[in-house]
Amino acid sequence: MSGGGEWWQCPCPLESVPRVRVCDPKLLDFIREQRPIVITDSKLVESARHWDLEYMEKHMGDCKFTVYESKERVFMFSDEEKNLGNYKFTPTATKRSMTFQEFASEFREAMKSKDKFLYLQQGLNDTVGPTIVKDFVGFNWTWLTDVVKALNWGHLTTNMLFVSMPHLVTPCHYDEQENFFAQVRGTKRVILFHPDNFRCLYPYRYGHPCDRQSQVDFDNPDYERFPKFKDARGLEAILRPGDVLYIPRCWWHLVRSLDELSVSVNFWYMSPPAIAEDIRFPLTASQKVAMMRNIEQMLLTALGSAGEVSDFLRMLVSGRYDTDANHTFRQLEM
Ligand SMILES: O=C(O)CCC(=O)C(=O)O
Ligand SMILES: [Fe+2]
Numbered sequence: 001m002s003g004g005g006e007w008w009q010c011p012c013p014l015e016s017v018p019r020v021r022v023c024d025p026k027l028l029d030f031i032r033e034q035r036p037i038v039i040t041d042s043k044l045v046e047s048a049r050h051w052d053l054e055y056m057e058k059h060m061g062d063c064k065f066t067v068y069e070s071k072e073r074v075f076m077f078s079d080e081e082k083n084l085g086n087y088k089f090t091p092t093a094t095k096r097s098m099t100f101q102e103f104a105s106e107f108r109e110a111m112k113s114k115d116k117f118l119y120l121q122q123g124l125n126d127t128v129g130p131t132i133v134k135d136f137v138g139f140n141w142t143w144l145t146d147v148v149k150a151l152n153w154g155h156l157t158t159n160m161l162f163v164s165m166p167h168l169v170t171p172c173h174y175d176e177q178e179n180f181f182a183q184v185r186g187t188k189r190v191i192l193f194h195p196d197n198f199r200c201l202y203p204y205r206y207g208h209p210c211d212r213q214s215q216v217d218f219d220n221p222d223y224e225r226f227p228k229f230k231d232a233r234g235l236e237a238i239l240r241p242g243d244v245l246y247i248p249r250c251w252w253h254l255v256r257s258l259d260e261l262s263v264s265v266n267f268w269y270m271s272p273p274a275i276a277e278d279i280r281f282p283l284t285a286s287q288k289v290a291m292m293r294n295i296e297q298m299l300l301t302a303l304g305s306a307g308e309v310s311d312f313l314r315m316l317v318s319g320r321y322d323t324d325a326n327h328t329f330r331q332l333e334m
Helices: 027-032 053-059 100-113 130-137 141-151 195-201 227-231 285-303 306-317 325-333
Strands: 014-016 019-021 037-040 064-070 094-099 117-123 156-158 160-164 169-174 178-185 188-193 234-239 244-247 252-257 262-269
Touching: 019 027, 027 037, 027 141, 053 100, 053 130, 064 100, 094 100, 100 117, 188 195, 188 244, 195 227, 195 252, 195 285, 285 306
Parallel strands: 014 234, 019 037
Antiparallel strands: 037 244, 064 094, 064 117, 117 160, 156 262, 160 262, 169 252, 178 244, 178 262, 188 234, 188 252
16 A cells, blocks of 8 residues: 555545534434444543653553554454465564553654554553543543443444554455444544445455454455455545544445644443344344354354355355346246
């Protein structure tokens, strides 16, 4: 992927994510309909507005943070523990553990030497210093709790803290939780795709360490391998301090940090519990994604290897479901 300060050209056509004020009566409808929006003026993370490198270095305490280090600007997420299919895969980023003070000093060093890139990504917990805890308690939980209650979402699972050098990229992927993504400092550009772009974005298989990530390199798309990527249609949002982006579950997103230092905190929530009687047919695109994952998981567990799953799916589909259904009917009617 390209780096530097130039404006990155996304290969897909993009429209803008609507910006909606916190007091707008349509806000909850957007979220209920699972449409991404940028919520403004919520003051959700206002109490963290002074979180810069110096402040965090002083107040984060001695706890350890997960920091990814890479020679490239692209930080593809991977998890070897999820490698149930025993795929051969070498991550480009190294996962390290360090205090915030160590991170801050390596950050400054790397900004000068430009020989490596660092991205801190850590779930916030109560091991951070008391001043940060106070800022965290000062988040606008009153607003958030009311919204989450009105939406009937499940519980808050994680507040991920992202501290990034300029022009780093989290490549296109989807998560399985609802996300309020709050920009604290600096600017981020987020590209989003509706879950019905699944066939255009070619996720790695379930059981691969890069599960839920697109295989398409957005800087150099291989249209021969991934021909439907041409049909992908996205949305884009520029997030500045105070903006909160709602990323609905199973929506694809690619995130680029733009300036000196970017600090973001997300709020990952479990979706409303799926009660069998409440499931409406036909399924929504995100429910289909969830169903595909369940099927892939079941097949990998039952058949034991990625190769067996491949053979099984081919046997199921070849000459049967990969042909035009009407064509088959016409032939039968003759
Ligand atoms: O900010 C980033 O780099 C990634 C954020 C993200 O993927 C998320 O919050 O789900
Ligand atoms: Fe994500």
